[in-house]
Amino acid sequence: MSLDKVDYVTEEAPRQATIFDVARLAGVSHQTVSRVVNDLPNVRSSTRVRVEEAIKKLRYVPSPAARALVTRRSRTIGLIATGGPEYGPSSTVLYFNAAARDARWSVFTANMTDSDPGSIRGAVEAFLRQNVEGIAVISGHEGSVDVVAGMELTIPLVALEATPHTGLATVGADxxxxxxxxxxxxxxxxxxxxxxxxxxxxxxxxxxxxxxxxxxxxxxxxxxxxxxxxxxxxxxxxxxxxxxxxxxxxxxxxxxxxxxxxxxxxxxxxxxxxxxxxxxxxxxxxxxxxxxxxxxxxxxxDFETIGRDMLSTLLSRIDGDRSTELPQSLPELIERSSTGPATNVD
Amino acid sequence: MSLDKVDYVTEEAPRQATIFDVARLAGVSHQTVSRVVNDLPNVRSSTRVRVEEAIKKLRYVPSPAARALVTRRSRTIGLIATGGPEYGPSSTVLYFNAAARDARWSVFTANMTDSDPGSIRGAVEAFLRQNVEGIAVISGHEGSVDVVAGMELTIPLVALEATPHTGLATVGADxxxxxxxxxxxxxxxxxxxxxxxxxxxxxxxxxxxxxxxxxxxxxxxxxxxxxxxxxxxxxxxxxxxxxxxxxxxxxxxxxxxxxxxxxxxxxxxxxxxxxxxxxxxxxxxxxxxxxxxxxxxxxxxDFETIGRDMLSTLLSRIDGDRSTELPQSLPELIERSSTGPATNVD
DNA sequence: TGAAAAGTTGTTAGCGCTCACAGTTTGCTT
DNA sequence: AAGCAAACTGTGAGCGCTAACAACTTTTCA
The missing domain is CATH 3.40.50.2300 (Response regulator)
Structure with missing residues (x-):
């Protein structure tokens, strides 16, 4: 079904190179290629160079699916955002995503306008199936966080606009x-x-x-x-x-x-x-x-800082760092003209 | 006084059930389980029922990684959004994601505040590695769409705020x-x-x-x-x-x-x-x-309609439907008080 | 100088699933 | 009752990768 009528026009896409193709070209075993790709030690530098050249030549990129299958890791996180397009939450989501990109993590975003427990649980379950390594919740509704927290996940969870849940990582301004x-x-x-x-x-x-x-x-x-x-x-x-x-x-x-x-x-x-x-x-x-x-x-x-802090907190938890120190910034008063000296009350 | 077989107080994270566990419990082969899971024909209904019971009992869920590895499909799409948290784009992103959730598709979101070709190309490459089946671009910058379109992807692409590129699916208001x-x-x-x-x-x-x-x-x-x-x-x-x-x-x-x-x-x-x-x-x-x-x-x-239209357009393209009919809505004039009759020009 | 230690590379076995096809049973025809 | 198609079910081979360990080199130092 993925074959459609224009296929005879397009040249048959050359199958993505695998680790074995690289190994053959570099004259080493696939395991050595794996070592180079994962930046592991104990590879002679001349070998490393040869492998790297082969990688470049074949435009090899590792398959996340295969990797996830064996390591059960995915370098992927799930983000749940509820509510509508208000400025605060959507900015936070945006900067969270941007920070994740910078850190070379992928993020699945589940947006939902409502925030009923069933939808949220469904989103979390979908994330788990995708082997996400952590979950972030950006939600105006306190209940949303509770639902996720109540699922007793084995992966780290970080939430915006936190309740003082014990053991729950929260990030936000004061x-x-x-x-x-x-x-x-x-x-x-x-x-x-x-x-x-x-x-x-x-x-x-x-x-x-x-x-x-x-x-x-x-x-x-x-x-x-x-x-x-x-x-x-x-x-x-x-x-x-x-x-x-x-x-x-x-x-x-x-x-x-x-x-x-x-x-x-x-x-x-x-x-x-x-x-x-x-x-x-x-x-x-x-x-x-x-x-x-x-x-x-x-x-x-500062929503940018909040979003980025959420990401870094989540990543450090994923790394096993359960320190309770959570970033919290103090919002800044901006004085403009909608406030002025009190006049006498009538 | 032996307890029920279901062990709720497992210390070790009980390894996720695989298709083989289900097969053993149901007394069938793993392939039959696969047939049931994928809703394929030619399974006796009594067998189907037995397998379904085993699935429920073991809380089996298929592994997307393994599936993606062999099928090269992922039921996942990539969304590229550039720019800051303006109301229009971020609403569109939100509703696009919400629609995807409704359709039980996962979406990787790549947000970036800048939109230089390198970042965009990088995001697309990351998506491809993840086996996304389609890409959506929500960007204020015309260049962004051009970059992605120029990569000659084999998977469908849909863009907001379209240029009249031939062959490029675009959705948006008029x-x-x-x-x-x-x-x-x-x-x-x-x-x-x-x-x-x-x-x-x-x-x-x-x-x-x-x-x-x-x-x-x-x-x-x-x-x-x-x-x-x-x-x-x-x-x-x-x-x-x-x-x-x-x-x-x-x-x-x-x-x-x-x-x-x-x-x-x-x-x-x-x-x-x-x-x-x-x-x-x-x-x-x-x-x-x-x-x-x-x-x-x-x-x-109507950003909600636009976001949802983008998703449905993308999904139908993924299904192989290359029809050129693209949804376009006519924005509606809302008359309030910042406009009034012209007074004499000085 | 020689053996242990350290460094480097290769081999094998899966991860959980689908695909292709082989094998078995059932139902229907004559 | 035989025969054959259709309906079912099972087997084995991978997808591309990493983990574990085996095997081979080189270095180190008594």
Whole structure:
């Protein structure tokens, strides 16, 4: 079925060279070729050179399938990503993949818009069948990580947006302190009524940001009020911005930039201006943040670093290094014009 | 008091069952098991049942490595994605992957931020070594597709944002007519001086949008002026918005939403309001578009459909179907408030 | 100088599967 | 009841590679 009618035109593709072809050309045994290919010691350098020339001449490349069959290793990892195309997760996925490429590892990506346990388990099983040596999970939903962790895999697992699972490797920015910094900034500006527009309840990041906000307020004897629980989207920010009670408030910390944008828009529709009537601070620093009106004060996460850290953590675990030291970066406060001094509350 | 045969508390990782284990348990030959597994005919149904039971009992799953080694097929495809985490491409990647999962195909993703020929060729070679049966390219850079197409692969190739290469399967929205619709909308509103903020020169989509803009202007005897060539980012939109000459202009068609946002911001800084002083129209309909100020009139692309179409096109080519019919959708004009009636030009 | 040690190369046996074909049973015809 | 085709099932040979170890060289040093 792979033979189609154009085949008589194309020259018969010369069969990929095998290790035996190289061996014959170099006048050595296939095992010596294998040694050269795998960079093992105890090969005379003159022999090595001859083999390398033969390899180049025949354009030999080892067959991963054959190798995987015998070694049960594949130099391949599986990546599970749930959710839609939000900026944060998709950037992380992208840089994770890019880092894997740099390290000459292959990655199977399983994207799914939903994150029900069955799909996730199915993805993991498919990965296992493919002999992946490690699995990464980039998911906004806490449950996803739990499902994979609950499968008691024998291969390493690393997750973004981690729950404090014991024994689970997690990588990510310090959401908690990032949020505290954001709120601290607002307090320094004189704000006292600082509400929160939360992210989805099943997101660890969302919960950590909320916890940071709440703790910082608590440390300053200020009371906390959540004006809504959104789903990260601008439209959810807008929805809560339209409906919420603003009395006593001079600032709102939104769980991400996209919701901030929706929120500001709704506030404008209610006749309020930002930051004069209400200061708004977001989280993530998406590329648009600096160019909306007003430019968004926010907390920047470095998704490239996170993605690359996830990969390196996973690879070191695959190498057997179970050290618990996990990279965690501190997000940086970016001050723009959506926050300003508190004006008197009416 | 002997326990059930199934041993749940094995210390040693119990070696994965092979086709021979199943054969022994079912009292048949390994070949018969293979027939059952591959759903081949000529197996007595009673035998089939016995084998299936053995498979279930032993939790047998076929080894893709062994299978790939002998069949040279892998039920795996390779996806090359270049560029950064822009909304359009990353959405397409995501939905492509999701569709592949639904079809029970595995996909290797190679992300790279740059797109130099060497990296791309390297990625393709890695894919070939893994016996992928098809390759998809999602890249803003025209060159990327050319590189892959130039490798004269024997496996099918499908690309997003296509050049009119003969023999190359391409999927995507009709950028040209989408752009014409956008400009037509502006003309209907009374605009006569309609400039373009172009996307990067090496992007086919960018060129198609520009061509659509230019042709629609030409069809109405209006003159065309490009105020800048950006890189899709809000910051590039802002940069050109700051510097450009606006005389004689009442509207600008930007090549994407993100640049529109930067552009509008720059215009505001120059003391102009949108749409009163200048109508702006974007392209893509990113989630933020409806919530910036003013909400962006734009041309919506359905990235989910595009991603899924790419996958199905690729799979049908893998199946040997070389039909040239390629899915192409017409982007939809979304009218919001960044466009309005033309006011008198000064 | 000679033997052990170290360095180098070759041989054999699979990894788990499919393919080609050989062998066996069953069903149907006459 | 014989005979033959069709339906089933089994056997053996690889796919391309690495692991284990055997065999052969060269070096080292008493």
């Amino acid at each position: 959401q908690y302190n990032g949020a505290r910094n954001a709120v601290r900034h607002l307090i320094a500006l004189g704000h006292r009524g600082i509400a929160h527009l939360a992210g989805p309840a099943d997101s660890v990041d969302a919960r950590e940001r909320e916890r940071g906000w709440r703790d910082e307020l608590g440390a300053n004897d200020l009371s906390a009020r959540v004006i809504g629980v959104g789903d990260w989207s601008p439209s959810s920010g807008h929805r809560f911005g339209e409906a919420c009670d603003l009395t006593g408030l001079t600032a709102i910390f939104a769980a991400n930039d996209q919701m901030s944008i929706g929120l500001i828009h709704a506030l404008n529709e209610r006749g309020l201006t930002v930051p004069h009537d209400m200061s708004i601070i977001g989280f993530d620093d998406i590329p648009e943040a600096a160019y909306v009106s007003p430019p968004l004060t926010t907390v920047r996460q | 950028q040209y007519n989408g752009a014409r619709n956008a400009v037509r909308h502006l003309i209907a509103l009374g605009h006569r001086g309609i400039a373009h903020l172009a996307g990067p020169a090496d992007s086919v989509d960018a060129r198609e949008r520009e061509r659509g803009w230019r042709d629609e202007l030409g069809a109405n005897d209006l003159s065309a002026r490009v105020i800048g060539v950006g890189d899709w980012s809000p910051s590039s939109g802002h940069r050109f918005g700051e510097a450009c000459d606006l005389t004689g202009l009442t509207a600008i068609f930007a090549a994407n939403d993100q640049m529109s946002i930067g552009l509008i911001h720059a215009l505001n800084e120059r003391g102009l309001t949108v749409p009163h002083d200048m109508s702006i129209i974007g392209f893509d309909d990113i989630p933020e578009a409806a919530y910036v100020s003013p909400p962006l009139t734009t041309v919506r692309q």
